Amino acid sequence: MAFQTGFEHIVREGELLAPYTWLRLGGEAQYFAEPTNVNELAELVRRCHQDDMPVRLLGAGSNLLVRDEGVSGLVIHLSVAQFSEVSVKDEVLTAGGGAKLSHAISTAVREGLAGLEPLVGIPGTVGGALHGNASSHGNDIGQCTQGATVLTHSGEMVSRSRDELVFAYRESSLDELVILTAQFQLEPEDPQELTKRMQKLWIVNKAAQPLRDQNTAMVFKDPGGISAASLIEQAGLKGASAGSAELSDRNANFIVTRPDATSSDVLKLIDQLRETVLERLGVELETAIDIW
Numbered sequence: 001m002a003f004q005t006g007f008e009h010i011v012r013e014g015e016l017l018a019p020y021t022w023l024r025l026g027g028e029a030q031y032f033a034e035p036t037n038v039n040e041l042a043e044l045v046r047r048c049h050q051d052d053m054p055v056r057l058l059g060a061g062s063n064l065l066v067r068d069e070g071v072s073g074l075v076i077h078l079s080v081a082q083f084s085e086v087s088v089k090d091e092v093l094t095a096g097g098g099a100k101l102s103h104a105i106s107t108a109v110r111e112g113l114a115g116l117e118p119l120v121g122i123p124g125t126v127g128g129a130l131h132g133n134a135s136s137h138g139n140d141i142g143q144c145t146q147g148a149t150v151l152t153h154s155g156e157m158v159s160r161s162r163d164e165l166v167f168a169y170r171e172s173s174l175d176e177l178v179i180l181t182a183q184f185q186l187e188p189e190d191p192q193e194l195t196k197r198m199q200k201l202w203i204v205n206k207a208a209q210p211l212r213d214q215n216t217a218m219v220f221k222d223p224g225g226i227s228a229a230s231l232i233e234q235a236g237l238k239g240a241s242a243g244s245a246e247l248s249d250r251n252a253n254f255i256v257t258r259p260d261a262t263s264s265d266v267l268k269l270i271d272q273l274r275e276t277v278l279e280r281l282g283v284e285l286e287t288a289i290d291i292w
């Protein structure tokens with residue numbers, strides 16, 4: 001039996017992934033599924049596991065570079081509302097892995113709950129943020145994460161409590177296939193004060209990013225507390241480019257692409273930046289972006 005038998009309504013073949021990523025680049029997924037509920041999701045994952053088919057989870061694609069040749073196996077996208085619910089009870093916010101991080105933050109702020117607002121302006125989903133422990137100015141999502149429910153590669157649903165979770169700079173022990181939901185323990189605060197703080201942080205964070213209409217990605221982790229952007233500039237790489245991919249003039253740790261760019265342009269530019277920073281400054285840059 002083919003893995004998609006009975007799931008023809010949610011599985012497509014040869015789906016172009018570029019429109020699902022912030023860089024708007026990359027080839028096709030061999031198979032692409034948008035399950036309509038958690039049972040469908042779990043059954044699909046179990047069948048792929050049995051067939052040894054590789055499975056990947058796509059969030060909002062803000063930290064992804066898909067190669068021009070595309071990816072084999074199944075790419076799962078949590079696009080339906082059931083995976084994106086956000087609710088608050090007492091001081092705990094619960095969010096689906098497919099919920100926009102911005103939705104979780106604005107809900108918390110509206111309810112007068114502090115803890116997530118430093119992350120305002122970071123694009124993507126709650127699942128993507130937990131997978132890579134998204135952070136801004138020394139605050140990361142792991143700090144207030146209380147627990148999570150995940151789906152493993154074998155299709156088993158497991159709860160992870162706070163004491164099982166480990167978060168480090170842009171790293172998280174939540175590395176199972178799907179982060180389904182997560183709980184965040186937040187602190188009560190005056191909603192008006194909180195809103196003002198969030199607005200100020202939004203302005204600061206947005207000013208350090210390329211413009212919203214640019215196809216872009218943040219490339220490297222900041223090594224040992226030094227910003228990757230300043231290292232790139234110190235190495236004399238401001239304005240560097242490869243093909244139709246170039247460094248953003250607003251922040252040298254972002255690559256922006258022109259419409260005719262390819263993923264190979266971006267990969268060439270990443271290699272060029274890494275090699276030159278190592279050669280001129282002796283620092284090895286590690287990519288923050290996931291490359292499929």
Ligand SMILES: Cc1cc2nc3c(=O)[nH]c(=O)nc-3n(C[C@H](O)[C@H](O)[C@H](O)COP(=O)(O)OP(=O)(O)OC[C@H]3O[C@@H](n4cnc5c(N)ncnc54)[C@H](O)[C@@H]3O)c2cc1C
Nearest residue numbers: 057059060061062063097124125127128129134135178179
């Ligand atoms: C303009 C811009 C500004 C940015 N600023 C910041 C910043 O300040 N700080 C920061 O940390 N990052 C920043 N990023 C990077 C990016 O926004 C974050 O890494 C974000 O959390 C990625 O979420 P996503 O949903 O887009 O994940 P995707 O890019 O879709 O996926 C990234 C990884 O997460 C995994 N993943 C996604 N969803 C799930 C899930 N539900 N379960 C399991 N795994 C999942 C994917 O499999 C993939 O491995 C920025 C990016 C851009 C384009």
